[in-house]
Amino acid sequence: MTGVLPGLGWSVAEPAGMHHLVSLAQGPQRDPLGRDGRLHIEESIDVCQQARSITAWQQLYDQLKPGQFHGYLAEIWLDGMQCFEEHTSHALRQSCMVWPGSVWIGIPASSEHFARIGTTTIDADAVAIRGGGVEFELGTPDNFHIMGLVLARGELESCTSILHGEFLHLDNTMVLNVGSERMRKFTHFMRTMLQVAGDGSGQLLEQGCRKQLRHELLDGLAGMIDDARPNRQNIRRVDSAWQAVAKAREYVLDRSGEPTSIVELCEHLDMSRRTLQNVFHQTLDICPLAYLKSIRLNAVRRELLAPYSQYDSVQQAAAALGFWHMSQFSQDFKKLFGELPSASLARRALAKHGTAIHPASSQAPYGHI
Incomplete structure (x- = not known):
C-alpha cells in the first residue's frame, strides 16, 4: 500500500500496523529503476494507486470527500535528485515519508486553497521542507497541484552554505515564506524541465545535460529560499x-x-x-x-x-x-x-x-x- 519498491529498505508494519509507515534503512542515492533523464508518468482513478505512484516514497492517502478520484504524477530522476509534479482531484489526508538522508521541498502550485503540513498552513507564497526517514502528515484541498524536489540533505546544506555564506539549519519540518515571484520562476523552470523530458528529444538522457540541469536546479532552489522567512504566524x-x-x-x-x-x-x-x-x-x-x-x-x-x-x-x-x-x-x-x-x-x-x-x-x- 505504499509508493515503495522491493529491496529499498522500506516497509509498512503489517498486518496490525498497516496504516502506519516504518523507515528501516538508508534510501536510494540514485534512481532505483535506472530511469535517469526519462519522464515517468502515472495517471490514476484510485486514491490508493495514487499513493503508490511516486518512486521510493512511502505514502498512505485517505480520501475525505465522495466522488470519482483522479490523480496524475510526472516524475524524473537526475542522478540522485527526484523532481515531480502531482495533481489530486479530491481533498486528502496523507501520511508521507521520503527516504532517510534526504530532504523534500514541496512547492504548492495551487493558490486558491491552502495545504498544510502537520499543523502549519502552507500559504500561497510558501514552500514546505521536510527531512527524510520520518513520517509526516500532509493535508491537501480539492484540485491540488504541487511540485516536489527531493535530494540528499547534505547536498542541499552544502550548496546553500556556499551560496549564502552561512549554514542552513534545517528543522525536520519547516515552512518558509519565499515570495510569490520567486516561487513562480522556480515552478516555471521545473515545468519546462518536465516538458523537455517528455518531448522525445532524449536530451536529458545525456549525462552532461543532467549534470548541468542539476546545477541549475540547485542554484534556482538556493535563490528561491534566499532570505526566506519561517512561517510563524500560526494561531x-x-x-x-x-x-x-x-x-x-x-x-x-x-x-x-x-x-x-x-x-x-x-x-x-x-x-x-x-x-x-x-x-x-x-x-x-x-x-x-x-x-x-x-x-x-x-x-x-x-x-x-x-x-x-x-x-x-x-x-x-x-x-x-x-x-x-x-x-x-x-x-x-x-x-x-x-x-x-x-x-x-x-x-x-x-x-x-x-x-x-x-x-x-x-x-x-x-x-x-
Missing part, C-alpha cells in the same frame, strides 16, 4: 485543532476491532462534544462522525487491495474496522470511492496474477513515453 488555537484531528485518526486506527464512540473520543482528547464539533468544522469542514467513517472506509479499502492483508473477504475486513451493517457499508463505500468493496477485493486478486489495471487515458501535459 495556537488552529494548531491545537489540527493536532486533535490527527490524534482522533490515530486513536481510531490503533483500536481496529474496537469501534470508537464520540464519548470515548471526547474523553481521549479531553474536550466537550461541542468543542469536538467545532474543531472538525474549523479544520476540515466536516463533522467528526463523517470524518471517522471516511477514515475507517479508507482503512478497509487498503486492506481489500493489499496483497499481504490478513483478511480474505469483504465481510472480514469491514467487521475488523467496526462495520456491522454490510448493506449500509457497501453503499457508503461506493459513495466515497465510486466502486463496490467487492470490486476492490477483485483487483487484489488480479494484481496477484500480474494483471495490470490501467485508468482511463487522459491527455497528460508532458506527453507519454
